Amino acid sequence: MDIYGFELIIFDLDGVIVDTAKYHYLAWKELADKLGFSLTLEHNERLKGISRTRSLEIILEIGGLADAFTPEQKEEMATAKNTRYMEYIHNLKEDELLPGTKEFLTELKSRGIKTAIGSASKNALPILDKLDVIHFFDVIIDGNATDKAKPHPEVFLLAAEKLGIPPENCAVFEDAQAGIEAALAAGMTAIAVGSPENLKGASMYVAGLDHFQRVSWNMP
Numbered sequence: 161m162d163i164y165g166f167e168l169i170i171f172d173l174d175g176v177i178v179d180t181a182k183y184h185y186l187a188w189k190e191l192a193d194k195l196g197f198s199l200t201l202e203h204n205e206r207l208k209g210i211s212r213t214r215s216l217e218i219i220l221e222i223g224g225l226a227d228a229f230t231p232e233q234k235e236e237m238a239t240a241k242n243t244r245y246m247e248y249i250h251n252l253k254e255d256e257l258l259p260g261t262k263e264f265l266t267e268l269k270s271r272g273i274k275t276a277i278g279s280a281s282k283n284a285l286p287i288l289d290k291l292d293v294i295h296f297f298d299v300i301i302d303g304n305a306t307d308k309a310k311p312h313p314e315v316f317l318l319a320a321e322k323l324g325i326p327p328e329n330c331a332v333f334e335d336a337q338a339g340i341e342a343a344l345a346a347g348m349t350a351i352a353v354g355s356p357e358n359l360k361g362a363s364m365y366v367a368g369l370d371h372f373q374r375v376s377w378n379m380p
């Protein structure tokens with residue numbers, strides 16, 4: 161099937177339409193520095209697409225501090241990280257949209273194809289607002305609307321359900337393994353933004369959304 165044969169295209173946020181991963185990294189790194197260990201860019205790869213709470217658990221494991229804090233202390237740490245992250249994204253500008261995003265969304269809209277955001281982030285709305293792209297999406301499902309984090313399919317199933325579109329007519333663009341697995345568990349077509357070495361199980365691999373300007377492709 162052609163990409164334009166789907167009824168709904170769902171986009172992950174971080175890593176697909178904007179590179180906010182660098183700001184997540186800076187904010188988590190400051191926390192790790194305070195705790196006395198260093199968080200590397202390689203470590204950061206493990207946090208992509210993962211919820212804030214789970215990210216903190218992974219970071220504490222990396223620092224050998226998995227059992228060192230009470231739930232209240234962890235809550236405080238997650239809140240402090242988010243405050244720093246929000247400071248970083250405060251100045252986010254439209255030109256930080258990843259290449260091809262607006263062109264691809266415009267093409268989808270002109271063809272009457274529905275579009276959605278399916279993100280783990282609880283900050284998705286302010287980010288989309290700063291990027292001035294909210295109006296492109298028929299539905300936005302973020303970390304505030306879901307109980308179960310990716311790889312659970314809830315975030316993508318909710319998007320399809322809200323628009324009354326069967327999962328098999330949906331394609332998902334994702335940059336994280338947890339997101340690819342969530343899309344597959346939802347019974348949707350997973351398109352990886354990244355390489356087969358890092359992301360397993362997708363139907364197709366692209367370097368970015370700029371690969372979809374006026375391009376069509378065949379499903380296996």
Ligand code: B16
Nearest residue numbers: 173174208209212279280281282283
């Ligand atoms: P927040 P996505 C994810 O966004 C990020 O990739 C991940 O690193 C982050 O921990 C998660 O959102 C939660 O974000 O702290 O803003 O709620 O890729 O699902 O759009």
Ligand code: MG
Nearest residue numbers: 172174175335
């Ligand atoms: Mg992502």
